[in-house]
Amino acid sequence: MVIGAAARVAIGGCRKLVSSHTSLLVSSQCRQMSMDAQSVSEKLRSSGLLRTQGLIGGKWIDSYDNKTIKVNNPATGEIIADVACMGTKETNDAIASSYEAFTSWSRLTAGERSKVLRRWYDLLIAHKEELGQLITLEQGKPLKEAIGEVVYGASFIEYYAEEAKRVYGDIIPSNLSDRRLLVLKQPIGVVGAIAPWNFPLAMITRKVGPALASGCTVVVKPSELTPLTALAAAELALQAGVPPGALNVVMGNAPEIGDALLSSRQVRKITFTGSTAVGKKLMAAAAPTVKKVSLELGGNAPSIVFDDADLDVAVKGTLAAKFRNSGQTCVCANRVLVQDGIYDKFAAAFSEAVQKLEVGDGFKEGTTQGPLINDAAVQKVESFIQDAVSKGAKIILGGKRHSLGMTFYEPTVIRDVSDNMLMSKEEIFGPVAPLIRFKTEEDAIRLANDTIAGLAAYIFTNSVQRSWRVFEALEYGLVGVNEGLISTEVAPFGGVKQSGLGREGSKYGMDEYLEIKYVCLGDMNRH
Numbered sequence: 001m002v003i004g005a006a007a008r009v010a011i012g013g014c015r016k017l018v019s020s021h022t023s024l025l026v027s028s029q030c031r032q033m034s035m036d037a038q039s040v041s042e043k044l045r046s047s048g049l050l051r052t053q054g055l056i057g058g059k060w061i062d063s064y065d066n067k068t069i070k071v072n073n074p075a076t077g078e079i080i081a082d083v084a085c086m087g088t089k090e091t092n093d094a095i096a097s098s099y100e101a102f103t104s105w106s107r108l109t110a111g112e113r114s115k116v117l118r119r120w121y122d123l124l125i126a127h128k129e130e131l132g133q134l135i136t137l138e139q140g141k142p143l144k145e146a147i148g149e150v151v152y153g154a155s156f157i158e159y160y161a162e163e164a165k166r167v168y169g170d171i172i173p174s175n176l177s178d179r180r181l182l183v184l185k186q187p188i189g190v191v192g193a194i195a196p197w198n199f200p201l202a203m204i205t206r207k208v209g210p211a212l213a214s215g216c217t218v219v220v221k222p223s224e225l226t227p228l229t230a231l232a233a234a235e236l237a238l239q240a241g242v243p244p245g246a247l248n249v250v251m252g253n254a255p256e257i258g259d260a261l262l263s264s265r266q267v268r269k270i271t272f273t274g275s276t277a278v279g280k281k282l283m284a285a286a287a288p289t290v291k292k293v294s295l296e297l298g299g300n301a302p303s304i305v306f307d308d309a310d311l312d313v314a315v316k317g318t319l320a321a322k323f324r325n326s327g328q329t330c331v332c333a334n335r336v337l338v339q340d341g342i343y344d345k346f347a348a349a350f351s352e353a354v355q356k357l358e359v360g361d362g363f364k365e366g367t368t369q370g371p372l373i374n375d376a377a378v379q380k381v382e383s384f385i386q387d388a389v390s391k392g393a394k395i396i397l398g399g400k401r402h403s404l405g406m407t408f409y410e411p412t413v414i415r416d417v418s419d420n421m422l423m424s425k426e427e428i429f430g431p432v433a434p435l436i437r438f439k440t441e442e443d444a445i446r447l448a449n450d451t452i453a454g455l456a457a458y459i460f461t462n463s464v465q466r467s468w469r470v471f472e473a474l475e476y477g478l479v480g481v482n483e484g485l486i487s488t489e490v491a492p493f494g495g496v497k498q499s500g501l502g503r504e505g506s507k508y509g510m511d512e513y514l515e516i517k518y519v520c521l522g523d524m525n526r527h
């Protein structure tokens, strides 16, 4: 019900197992596996990191009915592996094992949990090349960017290994002389973590790191499009000493898994990164059992370039904010708002920079932009372009599928975009930069805030006073000033308005997994 209905991506159905789970399949309907991808897959298989079963109670397990789901390489269409397609029963068992493990894991000292997480971090970094290759294989982003994601993803485990030791309570000055008042912070319990395909590792570690550090146990559901990285990371977690049941991974039938997690009384928290539509459904479905929810949902980020901006800084920053991961991040610049006086200069310099992006297979040296995740994503981009052009926008660069075929799309710059066009209102999630003209600072703030979303915003200006005025007025959870890449494990990530609830990363991210308990010690004057 919940996840399948409006998920950001189409979810494939389970198929009967046709071969051993660990075997790589080359389907007759699919193209022959390219040499590069094949040798990478073989190396991964021999390293033990190409896992295809789910992880329940510390054991690698097939789905109970032996159904599987195929994982494709979006750059080639080749099938990388068949993974277990799990559903209600497997999820209920994962929840039960997580519930059981909670007692012992939460009772470890913070220092003991910290050591396990630190070992996991070390292993993730030791295997960053293989994990990066897995990300490129199943998600498509260029290898360098994929290895960057591993380092970014691992940083959450390192950070929370350290933060585990800093979960402080309080002693409150008492209102009565014979009482003492204490505040304890305690782990919330079993967590259901539902992760997207655009960051197959980092969106999982950003949730699992603070959960495990605080003493919670977790059932992770990775995207069916990119489960292999999650499974490899879980294998490394086991090697690091994460005990059986503390971390479980189930994937396959998303609606069944979602329903099982949401309806369980034992699951005390749901954390989700994905579309706003699905987030709303999860929030509603979490209501009957009054679960705590953290939601990191869609954005519609403005990148605001003022007349007084340094042109090079604005071009570089907007390029990074727009084209990271082929435009497939929630914090990607979705609308480039450019002031009248710099509009033409910016359009020319920005288009020149975009033209230099190298589209191709992520394994190819020099590639800076991989494919989109699937054809539905390309069709969405096409429909947004069609809508904008029909309403008067003009394509400066790109605007069509790339000659490489598959789901490759030309990096696109489109000008004269206005606020009645689809791409101004909704997340494009693709490599298209719409340029929107504005006149005054007030116009820019009004346009930027005229959306239901409120995740990230970027501003480019050389005026300190203006930057303060504007970032204070922006209704967004994250603001980059003269900077297009702002995500880091040490800062709070999350949105306002319909972009979500809660924060991930930083000291604030830990609070999402903790309950506050007030203790009143009475009768303290008795001798």
Ligand code: SIN
Pocket: 198, 199, 202, 273, 296, 328, 329, 330, 331, 487, 493
């Ligand atoms: C996302 O797209 O959801 C996350 C992007 C980031 O962590 O920078």
